[in-house]
Amino acid sequence: MNEMSLDDITGEVNAWLDENWDPNLSLEDWRRILVDGGWATPHWPSQFFGRDFTLEQSAVVARIFNERGVVPVAQTGPRRLAAETILAMGNDDQKSRYLRPILTGEHSWCQLFSEPGSGSDLAGLSTKAQLVDGRWIINGQKVWNTSAHHADYGILVARTDWDVPKHQGISFFLIHMHQPGVEVRPLKQMNGHASFNEVFMTDAVVAAEDLVGGEGNGWAVAKTTLSYERRLGGVGRSFGGVQGDWRGRVYQEYEKELTIANEPYTWYPQRQGRVDLVLPRARETGAIQDPATRQEIARLICMQKGASLASAAAEAKRKSGSNELVPAGSIGKLAASVIARQAAHVHTLISSADAMRSGPDSAENGLVAEVLISVPAISIAGGTDEIQRNIISERVLTMPKEMRADTGPFRDIKRNE
Amino acid sequence: MQTEYTEDQEAFREVVSRFLSDKSQPAMVRELMESEEGFDSQVWQQLCSEVGLSATHFPEAYGGFGFGPVELGIIAEEMGRYIYCGPFFASCVMAGYALLASASEEAKASLLPEIATGSTIATLVLDNLNSPALVGESLTAREGRLSGNAPLVVDAQNASTLIVIAGEASGLGLYCLATDATGVQIAAVEALDSTRKLASVSFANADVRKIGDISRNTLEQIWDYLCVALAHEMIGGAQHLLESTVDYTKVRYQFGRPIGSFQSLKHRCADLLMEVEFAKAVTHHAAFCLAAGDGEPYVASMAKAMAADTYMKAAKEAIQMRGGIGFTWEEDTHLWYKRAKSSEVFLGTPAMHRERMMSLMEETA
Ligand SMILES: Cc1cc2nc3c(=O)[nH]c(=O)nc-3n(C[C@H](O)[C@H](O)[C@H](O)COP(=O)(O)OP(=O)(O)OC[C@H]3O[C@@H](n4cnc5c(N)ncnc54)[C@H](O)[C@@H]3O)c2cc1C
Numbered sequence: 013m014n015e016m017s018l019d020d021i022t023g024e025v026n027a028w029l030d031e032n033w034d035p036n037l038s039l040e041d042w043r044r045i046l047v048d049g050g051w052a053t054p055h056w057p058s059q060f061f062g063r064d065f066t067l068e069q070s071a072v073v074a075r076i077f078n079e080r081g082v083v084p085v086a087q088t089g090p091r092r093l094a095a096e097t098i099l100a101m102g103n104d105d106q107k108s109r110y111l112r113p114i115l116t117g118e119h120s121w122c123q124l125f126s127e128p129g130s131g132s133d134l135a136g137l138s139t140k141a142q143l144v145d146g147r148w149i150i151n152g153q154k155v156w157n158t159s160a161h162h163a164d165y166g167i168l169v170a171r172t173d174w175d176v177p178k179h180q181g182i183s184f185f186l187i188h189m190h191q192p193g194v195e196v197r198p199l200k201q202m203n204g205h206a207s208f209n210e211v212f213m214t215d216a217v218v219a220a221e222d223l224v225g226g227e228g229n230g231w232a233v234a235k236t237t238l239s240y241e242r243r244l245g246g247v248g249r250s251f252g253g254v255q256g257d258w259r260g261r262v263y264q265e266y267e268k269e270l271t272i273a274n275e276p277y278t279w280y281p282q283r284q285g286r287v288d289l290v291l292p293r294a295r296e297t298g299a300i301q302d303p304a305t306r307q308e309i310a311r312l313i314c315m316q317k318g319a320s321l322a323s324a325a326a327e328a329k330r331k332s333g334s335n336e337l338v339p340a341g342s343i344g345k346l347a348a349s350v351i352a353r354q355a356a357h358v359h360t361l362i363s364s365a366d367a368m369r370s371g372p373d374s375a376e377n378g379l380v381a382e383v384l385i386s387v388p389a390i391s392i393a394g395g396t397d398e399i400q401r402n403i404i405s406e407r408v409l410t411m412p413k414e415m416r417a418d419t420g421p422f423r424d425i426k427r428n429e
Numbered sequence: 430m431q432t433e434y435t436e437d438q439e440a441f442r443e444v445v446s447r448f449l450s451d452k453s454q455p456a457m458v459r460e461l462m463e464s465e466e467g468f469d470s471q472v473w474q475q476l477c478s479e480v481g482l483s484a485t486h487f488p489e490a491y492g493g494f495g496f497g498p499v500e501l502g503i504i505a506e507e508m509g510r511y512i513y514c515g516p517f518f519a520s521c522v523m524a525g526y527a528l529l530a531s532a533s534e535e536a537k538a539s540l541l542p543e544i545a546t547g548s549t550i551a552t553l554v555l556d557n558l559n560s561p562a563l564v565g566e567s568l569t570a571r572e573g574r575l576s577g578n579a580p581l582v583v584d585a586q587n588a589s590t591l592i593v594i595a596g597e598a599s600g601l602g603l604y605c606l607a608t609d610a611t612g613v614q615i616a617a618v619e620a621l622d623s624t625r626k627l628a629s630v631s632f633a634n635a636d637v638r639k640i641g642d643i644s645r646n647t648l649e650q651i652w653d654y655l656c657v658a659l660a661h662e663m664i665g666g667a668q669h670l671l672e673s674t675v676d677y678t679k680v681r682y683q684f685g686r687p688i689g690s691f692q693s694l695k696h697r698c699a700d701l702l703m704e705v706e707f708a709k710a711v712t713h714h715a716a717f718c719l720a721a722g723d724g725e726p727y728v729a730s731m732a733k734a735m736a737a738d739t740y741m742k743a744a745k746e747a748i749q750m751r752g753g754i755g756f757t758w759e760e761d762t763h764l765w766y767k768r769a770k771s772s773e774v775f776l777g778t779p780a781m782h783r784e785r786m787m788s789l790m791e792e793t794a
Contacts (some may be wrong), residue, residue, distance in 0.1 A: 291794075300791065303784070310783035313790075314735050317725075318707025321714050325706075328433050343703050350703075398692075404702060405695035409675045412690035 014064040018072050021065075025051065025076045033082055035260025039269065042262050043085055043116040052085040052115050056099060060107050061115065067331075081258040083266045086117030088273035089159040094121040094167050097237045098186070101225045110165070110186065117269060122163035123241075124154040124187065124211055125234065129428035131156070132399050134169070134238075135178045135231060136418065136427055139213065141170035141185065148185060148218040150193070153210065156393075159276065160196045160209040163189050168218070169234050171422065172227055178422045182230035186222040193217060203385045207276035241394045242341030282379060283386040284348060285355025287316060289376060290362070299362040308361055312354045319347035342400040342407075349391040356387045430721040431499065434713075438503060445507045448480050453511040455761045458624060461514040462764075465617070466587050467626040468515035476515070477547025483521045484545035487529070492542035498654060502661040502716040509665030512764055514624050516550045518658070519584035524551035524592045526654045528640075530647050531603045536640035540590065540605070551590040554579045554630050560777050560785075561645075561652040565596030568632065570604055575612075575637040578629065585615050585628035593632075594643060601648060603641035610635055622771035624764060653729035656776050657719055660712040660729075660736035663772050666765050667705050667736070670743040673762075674698070674750050681751075694750055701739075701746055708732075708739040727789035730782035737773040737782075744769040 016024070032045050046052045047061050055070040056062025065073070077084060095114045098106055113119040130136035139152025150170055160166065166187045173181035189196070193216030198206040225233040254263065294300040294309060323344050359380050360367045366374065370381035391397040405411045418425045434442075452472045461467050477483040486501040487493020494500075501522070508517065525544055528537055543549035556579045557563040568577035575595055585591070585608070593604040608615060612635030618627040643651075675698055678689030688694055715732035718724025725731070744766040748755040755762050773779065 295794075300787075306787045307780060307783050310731075310734070310786045313786070314711070314731055314783075315707065317714075317731065318704075318711050318735060321710035322706045325433065325710050325713075343706060346699070346703055347707075398696065401696040401699035402692070404699035409695075409698055409702060411675060411678060411695050411698060412687045414690065414692065415686065 013066065014058075014069065016065075016069065018069065021069055021072045022076065025073050029076070029080060029082060033080070035081075035083075035258060035262050037262050039083065039262050039265035040116060040118070042083060046085060047112055047115045060099065060111055078255065081254050081256045083254060083262050085115040086120075086269070086273075088270065088277075089120055089163070090123045090167075091119075091121045093123055093237050093240055094165070094186075096240045097167060097233060098224070100236050101184075101233045103224075105221060106186065106224065119164040120159065120162060120273070122157050122160040122166045122189070122211075123237070124157055124160070124166040124168040125237075126154060126156045128153060128155050132396055133418075134234065135182060136422075136425070137169060137171060137182065138427070139168075139170040141172050141183055141218070143172075143220075146220050148220065148223065150185070150187065150213045150216040150218060153212050155210045156199075156208045157196075157211050158208045158393075160189070160211050161198050161276075162272075165189060166211070167237060169230050172230075174423045175421050176228075177420060178418060178425065179231045180228055181422050182234070183227050184224040184230035184233035185218045186224060187213075187216065187218050191216060202388070203279055203382060205276065205279050207279075238395065239341055242345050242400075279382055279386045282382040283352065283389045285352035285387060286359070286376075286379060286383050287312065287351065287355045289379070290355060290358050293359070293362050293375070293380075297362055299364075302361075305358070305361045308354070308358050312351065312358055315347070315351050315354060319344065319351060322347075342403045345394065346397055346400045346404070349397050352387045352390045356383055359383055430723050431717045432714075434499075434503075438499065441500060442503045442507065444480070445482065445504050446510075448476070448482075449507050449511040449513055452476075453508075453513045455512075455764065458512050458514055458764060462623040467584075467624070468587065473515050473547055476517070477545075483517065483547050486521075487525065487541055487545050491537055492545040498657055498716045498719040501658055502713070505658045505661035506665035506668075509662030509768075510669045512624050512666070512768055516552070516584040516587050518625075518662070519552040519588065520544055520547075520550045522658045523553035523583065523655060524590070526651050527553050527592050527594065527603060527643075530651050530654075531641040531643045532605075533641050536605065540592075549590055550584070550588045551592055552582055552584050552588040554582050554585070554591050554593040556580075556595075558775060558777075560781055561648045564594055564648060565601045568593065568595040570595040570597055570602055570637060570639070573637060573639070575604060575606070575632040575635045578631040580629050581618065582615075582628050582630045584626050585630050586617050586626060591630065592640075593637070594648065601643040601645070602639050603643050604637045605640045606635060606637045610637075612636065620771070622767040624768060625771060652776065654719060656729045656733040656782070657712070657715045659772060659776055660708075660715065660732040663736035663740040663769070664705065664709045664712050666768055666772075667708065667740040667743040670740075670747040670762070670765050670769075671698070671701055671705050674701075674743075674747045677751055688750070697746055697750075701743055704735075704739045704742060708735040711735050725790075726793055727786040730777075730785045730789070733777065734779040734782035734786070737779045740769040741773050 028049060028051060032049060050061060050063050051073060053061055054063040054065040054073050055067060058064050091114050095111055098110050125134055127137050127139060129138060141148045141150050166189055168185040168187045169182055170185060171181050172183040193214050195212040197210045199208055199210060200206045290309060290312065299305045363375055363380060367384065371378050374381045406413055461469060481494065482504050484493040485496050485504060489495045521544060528540055544551055555564050556566065556568040556577060558581050568579055575593065588608055591606055591608055594601055595604055612633045614631045615628050618629050620627045678694055679687055681688045712732040715728045718728045747762045748766060751760065751762060754760050
């Protein structure tokens with residue numbers, strides 16, 4: 013832990029920015045300075061681009077950056093999942109090779125977990141990794157991989173042992189996407205966008221030093237990724253850019269980066285229900301006067317307040333080192349689904365027959381229609397609601413586990429053809 | 430504003446919980462609910478004088494400990510968990526808050542210290558328990574005389590002092606009189622939840638002492654304080670039901686396995702946990718807001734609506750997941766079920782509170 017007081021931090025950040033921050037730098041140059049200065053990810057360890065700050069200390073830094081319109085490190089897409097996983101489970105060599113270009117935006121990443129035959133049952137995966145002449149040769153198919161179409165690297169889980177129980181035969185790799193053995197095909201979603209893909213790997217190659225956590229330990233590493241994913245509320249969040257009217261080369265390049273990176277995710281805020289639009293729309297349309305609609309809006313506000321206060325309470329308990337099991341991640345993820353669905357319901361009540369419309373002439377320039385056809389994603393992506401309920405009931409409430417039909421060597425387990 | 434409990438407050442919860450787990454066991458609750466007065470006067474004395482719970486939220490000047498809605502919430506939450514039977518809510522919370530908010534200095538100085546020691550049991554007579562907006566229509570005071578009827582008054586049969594909110598020629602006033610005064614009639618009402626005693630109170634030109642003026646705004650504030658305390662009671666009950674139900678599903682076997690391994694029950698327990706966590710978080714937040722005089726103006730209604738829905742959901746699931754035994758008199762779950770049902774509508778239904786939330790929000794928008 014870093015002992016700096018919040019006032020000292022304020023002083024030091026400002027002094028450092030006075031010295032280094034220059035909106036006329038190129039985006040890449042600025043981010044190098046930022047990352048090496050240790051102010052990009054101050055909650056990371058000091059050995060790797062951080063300052064061992066607590067979340068409270070880091071919040072001070074973020075606030076000052078925000079106030080001064082400072083361009084942050086790259087955050088879009090699944091890159092943060094990759095970064096946090098490598099930071100937590102990678103070796104020093106992997107951390108020093110991969111973390112920096114993730115932060116500077118030079119490399120973008122995707123998550124190669126789900127397969128056509130195994131989604132919820134991620135540990136039932138059957139993509140094969142074989143060690144041949146000191147390199148890992150990968151064969152198999154992944155699916156629903158967000159951002160894979162413009163990713164430079166992927167975090168990949170594959171099976172290295174078929175003769176042990178399923179969780180024990182998995183290994184975790186960092187794979188280079190630009191190679192002949194990797195083919196990416198975009199998939200069109202029910203809302204018309206194409207942010208996820210299929211990824212085919214045919215004799216694709218991973219260097220021996222890009223195995224994370226050791227052979228057969230992939231499940232533990234993947235669980236780290238998944239817990240971050242639940243905490244971050246899913247991959248590929250859109251980023252709004254810097255608030256305020258600022259000028260300089262770095263802003264132009266940052267805007268451009270965001271436009272490209274966010275393009276597949278323009279619908280992501282909509283899948284969360286756009287709670288922010290509910291009251292303004294209800295007031296504007298007069299639906300706020302309707303008693304039945306008011307009841308549903310109030311329910312929505314209650315849920316949202318409950319979810320945010322409960323997650324803050326869980327976070328406080330976690331910080332105070334309490335042993336009490338509070339899987340804020342799973343409850344938060346389930347809450348997000350419930351809130352999104354209720355928001356879509358309320359938007360429908362507000363629109364009434366106009367909810368039949370779509371496109372730029374419909375409510376909020378088409379955003380409301382997009383809410384209605386994007387909300388189903390939130391209860392599937394990143395682990396379905398049913399899986400979250402399994403986790404909550406088994407881990408927090410310690411209810412008995414399901415009867416299993418998938419013990420014993422992986423080879424013998426019934427699975428999708 | 431406080432966002433989590435202090436160590437002292439957690440320690441206080443321990444004390445309250447230990448006392449109640451000893452003095453309010455289900456067998457005792459059953460005995461008391463069958464009795465007319467519905468409480469054990471010895472336990473009441475201990476609770477007031479030894480543990481000092483009755484005086485927690487009163488200022489020191491009136492014989493209290495000077496704490497506020499947060500500490501009161503802790504007491505109420507534990508009382509809800511153990512279904513404490515006694516005049517605490519009527520006397521200390523309802524009458525207490527009404528006096529604190531609107532009584533004259535003189536009335537506060539004479540009444541509150543006695544309520545604080547538990548030697549006086551008071552209750553608040555409201556002619557309507559559905560909404561603060563409807564209070565003062567049937568009970569009216571004219572020139573020192575009180576008339577009208579309050580059909581549902583908590584613990585009136587156990588009280589010696591009635592604090593009354595009555596309509597005046599214009600506005601509302603706070604009045605005080607003894608339960609044995611001439612012109613006062615108190616009749617026990619059969620209650621769905623017999624752990625909380627109810628009576629009707631009617632006044633026929635009863636001679637009454639005015640002890641304060643109450644604006645509609647103040648009445649709304651009093652209502653908020655009562656609702657937040659009641660919400661704590663409800664989340665305590667809901668938490669108990671969640672825990673006891675999950676425990677039951679681990680030990681009851683059907684089809685060769687614990688019923689807690691059936692996913693349909695697991696998933697509903699997970700949903701219930703989520704709702705209980707949210708209702709708890711909002712209810713605690715509401716107490717923090719009242720204590721700080723800050724926060725959303727509609728926070729009390731939000732807490733009451735959420736706690737009520739959550740408690741009822743927990744109660745329904747608690748019975749359902751126990752099967753036949755859950756529907757028996759012998760099993761204890763129905764005690765909480767009935768408390769949940771009566772609390773759901775006491776001081777306003779969830780729908781009323783959601784509507785109140787929206788009005789308050791739109792007023793300040
Ligand atoms: C928008 C979006 C983005 C995504 N991005 C990525 C990505 O970047 N990388 C990646 O690897 N994956 C990604 N996914 C995939 C996602 O993680 C999977 O779709 C999800 O885990 C479900 O797996 P599945 O589709 O195979 O469904 P299945 O697992 O076949 O589930 C079908 C149904 O069965 C239920 N079910 C399954 N098992 C159980 C059980 N044990 N108990 C109760 N019910 C059960 C499920 O809840 C679901 O309702 C994305 C998905 C979406 C929708």
